[in-house]
Amino acid sequence: MPESYCGIDFGTTNSAVSIFDDKKNIAQVLFEKDRETIPTAIFFPEENTYKPIFGAAAIKEYIAGGNGRFMRSIKRILGTDLMNLKTEINEIYLSYEDIIEYFIKHLKTVAEKQNGVALEQVVLGRPVHFQDYAPEADKRAESFLKHIAIKAGFKQIHFQYEPLAAAYAHEQKLEKEKLAFVIDIGGGTSDFSVIRLGAEHKKQIDRAKDILANSGVRIGGNDFDRDLAMKCYMPELGYGTMLKPNPYNGRILPVPFGPYMTLSEWSSINTLYTYKAKKEIQKIYEESSEPQKVRILWETVQKELGHTLLNDVEISKIALSKQELISSRLEFLESKPSIAIKKQRFEESIKKDTQKIVDTMVECLKDAEISFTEIELVILTGGSTEIPYIKKELCRLFSNAEISESGKFSSVSLGLGYEAARVYG
Ligand SMILES: Nc1ncnc2c1ncn2[C@@H]1O[C@H](COP(=O)(O)OP(=O)(O)OP(=O)(O)O)[C@@H](O)[C@H]1O
Ligand SMILES: [Mg+2]
Numbered sequence: 001m002p003e004s005y006c007g008i009d010f011g012t013t014n015s016a017v018s019i020f021d022d023k024k025n026i027a028q029v030l031f032e033k034d035r036e037t038i039p040t041a042i043f044f045p046e047e048n049t050y051k052p053i054f055g056a057a058a059i060k061e062y063i064a065g066g067n068g069r070f071m072r073s074i075k076r077i078l079g080t081d082l083m084n085l086k087t088e089i090n091e092i093y094l095s096y097e098d099i100i101e102y103f104i105k106h107l108k109t110v111a112e113k114q115n116g117v118a119l120e121q122v123v124l125g126r127p128v129h130f131q132d133y134a135p136e137a138d139k140r141a142e143s144f145l146k147h148i149a150i151k152a153g154f155k156q157i158h159f160q161y162e163p164l165a166a167a168y169a170h171e172q173k174l175e176k177e178k179l180a181f182v183i184d185i186g187g188g189t190s191d192f193s194v195i196r197l198g199a200e201h202k203k204q205i206d207r208a209k210d211i212l213a214n215s216g217v218r219i220g221g222n223d224f225d226r227d228l229a230m231k232c233y234m235p236e237l238g239y240g241t242m243l244k245p246n247p248y249n250g251r252i253l254p255v256p257f258g259p260y261m262t263l264s265e266w267s268s269i270n271t272l273y274t275y276k277a278k279k280e281i282q283k284i285y286e287e288s289s290e291p292q293k294v295r296i297l298w299e300t301v302q303k304e305l306g307h308t309l310l311n312d313v314e315i316s317k318i319a320l321s322k323q324e325l326i327s328s329r330l331e332f333l334e335s336k337p338s339i340a341i342k343k344q345r346f347e348e349s350i351k352k353d354t355q356k357i358v359d360t361m362v363e364c365l366k367d368a369e370i371s372f373t374e375i376e377l378v379i380l381t382g383g384s385t386e387i388p389y390i391k392k393e394l395c396r397l398f399s400n401a402e403i404s405e406s407g408k409f410s411s412v413s414l415g416l417g418y419e420a421a422r423v424y425g
Helices: 055-063 096-115 135-151 162-171 221-237 258-263 266-273 275-287 291-302 306-319 343-349 351-368 388-395 411-424
Strands: 005-009 014-020 026-028 041-045 068-072 086-089 092-095 121-126 156-161 178-185 190-197 211-217 325-329 338-342 377-381 402-404
Touching (some): 014 411, 041 055, 041 096, 086 096, 096 135, 156 411, 162 211, 162 411, 221 266, 221 291, 221 306, 221 343, 291 306, 377 411
Parallel strands (some): 377 402
Antiparallel strands (some): 005 014
């Protein structure tokens, strides 16, 4: 029986799989329309909740107004209390464990179909930390993911840090030895590794001596979406406005900021769609002193358009990587509000989060006892490194390093495939 091993990069925003086959070839699994990645998105149709739709097809179904429940960023629940909870989907209670299992199983099924062989051994990528400063939650997140992988049909499971996987993929093309620094800023986390790479190092079974440090923080593109949403979109929905004076004591309070934060975070949008949450938002609308604005919040939640709104935020963010100014008209809302954003305002909104990422990067080099100038190669990976401001803030101190940006969306899964060959081969 031929043996194949796979590497799975279960990402917050995009996932990818690579297969190392019995002829020692490595290949990326191709998803919808021959793409090397698949959006980590899932849609549960109302008429058939137990047969979800995945990836770009799920996004399409949701945007087209299909009846059902849409979810993105499900990786973000790993390490949180939500991990052991159930959520109501089309009047059925499903656990988050089941939801992630559906997705992992889909990745496995597509990979097996393409490869023609059952896949039982996997190296799964993981961030350096699922949660910040919470080693216990971190351990629980990994064992939870392992348990899901077993339920999905894998027999042997190993984990590898995502930035190390990216390093192993880049190492395949290296001719000379290099002291490398990996910067992986994705949708959910920012991860860093300092590692010695090169042809001789590659031959070692145990790479412990080459790995000088790893660090990570739970900040990524999802947080930048939230930052931008809170700064430029939510004020249009009444964020920052006041309620009517309290009839008993005359006190004037601002509208609560909780629903706006929840609506700006991919993984929590669905929690606004319960009967209770909708009622609470209706009450805020009724008590608002600027109801024309808060009405848009109310409408977004009543019509369950939260993901459509945040999708618009993400599109604006991505456009601002290339343009100085963008404007967007929210056609899906009754009042069709227009939002104009200057790049500088977006950069201001992500400044605090960027600083936390820079601090984590500095800590990684400190742990490795390596200075910025000693680094010879910086490997930039993950979609959020496309943001010019992030790239500038993170790369400016590496004055002697070559910057490599190849395979930003596939290097982690490819490296996990090489790692699978090393572990199982
Ligand atoms: N051109 C761009 N400009 C700004 N952000 C971008 C761009 N392209 C993609 N992104 C952002 O990159 C993120 C997705 O990157 P990626 O696919 O590397 O993440 P991931 O691997 O799914 O997440 P993680 O590794 O954190 O679990 C999203 O937040 C997306 O909005
Ligand atoms: Mg990633």
